[in-house]
Amino acid sequence: MPHPDPAPEEISQFVEHFAGVLANSGVPTMSARVIGRMLVSPTGTLTSAELAESLRISQPAVSGAVRQLLQVGFITRERIPGSRKDHYRIRDDVFPAILERRNSALAEWESTSRSGAELFGLDTPVGRRLCEAADYFAFIHRDLEQLIRSWRVDHPR
Template identity: 40%
Template sequence: MTGPTPPARDEAAVARFVERFALILTDAGWPRMPSRIFASLLASDDGTRTAADLATHLQISPAAVSGGVRYLTDIGLATKERSPGARRDHYRVRDDLWFETLMRREQQISRWVQSVKEGIQAVGPTTPAGHRLELTRDFFEFLQTELPTLVANWQRPSPP
C-alpha cells in the first residue's frame, strides 16, 4: 500500500517564495544577490544548484552568481562542491545549516564578550557608554549561558 502522492511542485509559487524570502533577508541587512541565491538553494529539493542553474532560475548574470555564492561561502551558509570528474561546481546548503551556524555563532559571541569587556575598560564603567557596553556584555553572556540549553533542546528532524 502506498501513501498519498505528494503535491506537484508549483514552480511559479516557488519563484514567488524565493523573491519574498530574499526580500525579508535583504530587509534584515543581507545583500540582495546572496539573499536571492540563498533562498533559491533552500527551495531546491536537494539543496544544490550549479552557477548556471542559479543564473537561469534567478535570471541573473554569471558575475552576480559568482559574487553571491562567494559571500555565502565566506560566511559559511553555503558550500562549494565538485563531484569527481565533474566540470561544474555545485553550491549547497546543508539540511542542518541553522544548527551549524548557531554553533559557529557561539564562538563569535565569546569573542564579542571579550571585546566588549575591553571597551568597558576603555570608556570607563561609570560612563554612559560604559553602562551601554555593560548591558551589551550582559546580553552576550546571557546568550552564552542559554545557547547550550537551546541546542540540547533542539530535536533534529528526521530526513523525509
C-alpha cells in the first residue's frame, strides 16, 4: 500500500523543524530553510520563485541564501530545457559536504589552539588549556575524516 503524500502544512512544518535543527548547528537560517525545502522537493530542484513562495520569504532572502549555498557547493545551478529560469538542485551528498566543511574548521581550530599554546607556553594554565583543546580538535577531526571516508566507500554516488 503506497504511503499517502503529506499535506502542504505538514511539509512546511517539517521543513521549518529541519531548518531549525540545521540552524542550531551553525547553518545560517535562510540557507537552512532553503536546504530543508529543496530536500523535500520530489525532483530535488526548485526555482527562486518556487523557494520564495513555498517558504513565504522575499526574493532577496532567497537570493542571499542561494548565493551562499552555491558558494559553498551545497547546491548547483542548472537550466532545464525550455525554461529561462535558473533551477537550483541540492547535492546528493549535501550532508557529507556540510560535515567536510565542519571538519576543515576543526583542523583550523586545532592549528590555532596549538599556536596559542606555544605563545602562552605549555607550562602555563592557558597553554595547557589550549593544548588540550588542540588535542581534542585533532581527535575529532581524525575520527570524523575517517567516518566521512567510510560513508563514501559504503555509499558511492
